[in-house]
Amino acid sequence: MIGRPTTEQTLALGDFVPFRLNRLAAGVSLHLAEVYQHRFGLDIPQWRVMATVGAEQACTAQFIAASTRMHKTRVSRAIAQLEARELIERAASAADRRQRQVRLSRSGRRMYSELVPLARAREATLLSCLTPEQRTGFLTGIEILERFLQLEN
């Protein structure tokens, strides 16, 4: 029923790329959530902030928002929660007193160093079901679509 090929008049969601992409992304997120959620008690915004801050020495909330494409309020709240758990620290910026420099705390760095290999492993597990050629083909498609939709970074 669902997977049946669509005719001109009909559209089966199971055959519709935007829907399939959403479903796939949700499935992959769920797959990944097992590591950052169950093992470290992070939700998605928090995980993304951790990942972004951990890759920089220090950065601002707006940088995180731009990198992760999350709304600035979502970032703001995630940062507040991470600060409450003492995973990150904020210091007033000398140059611009509106912004605050966010960086990982000691325990934040420890979590980050555990988190990253596990996340990587999940990604690898995921992609392991594709042959090298399939993988590059898939990634090429993503890349071109990203450019087409101007999501590049």
Added chain:
Amino acid sequence: MIGRPTTEQTLALGDFVPFRLNRLAAGVSLHLAEVYQHRFGLDIPQWRVMATVGAEQACTAQFIAASTRMHKTRVSRAIAQLEARELIERAASAADRRQRQVRLSRSGRRMYSELVPLARAREATLLSCLTPEQRTGFLTGIEILERFLQLEN
């Protein structure tokens, strides 16, 4: 910064497949929303219900939930809203009086017949930035990953 290749200790989100997949899916959804939202005043759950019901003569809420992978409460509310707009109708099922048969109303069918070609056109526009080989490579990747994550339908 963001796109910089990751080392063993570091993970750049812009280089991390699960994140890129989420971002891509969100971008594609946004692209598609222009048709179902701005032109027809539907939100995502409503659009998915319309698409599912329109492809069947009649179906139940639970069938819609399974097809769209939406939570049954989300489906229930979307159906209620569409019924309030008189785009769909519900009739008690003779065989099982717990369930109700959902089908498109006359105006629902009219909307559906306008909606489907536009959605298809959006999908085609999107995929038009890929060469035929890239397209099949990309779709193959999606398909295998769907099977791997058991999202097939």
Added chain:
DNA sequence: CACATTTAGTTGCGCTCGCAACCGTCCCCG
């Protein structure tokens, strides 16, 4: 046949999100 379990669908509730408004700071231009 009675009772327990399962299933279809709805609803109350708490949580998260994005929008808009806001505060404080910076910066440009007259």
Added chain:
DNA sequence: CGGGGACGGTTGCGAGCGCAACTAAATGTG
């Protein structure tokens, strides 16, 4: 140098969501 707009970040609020609990109907079991 003074004022207006732009910008970084936070917060109040309404909308949408999933969970859990519920109703009603079907099904299974002794």
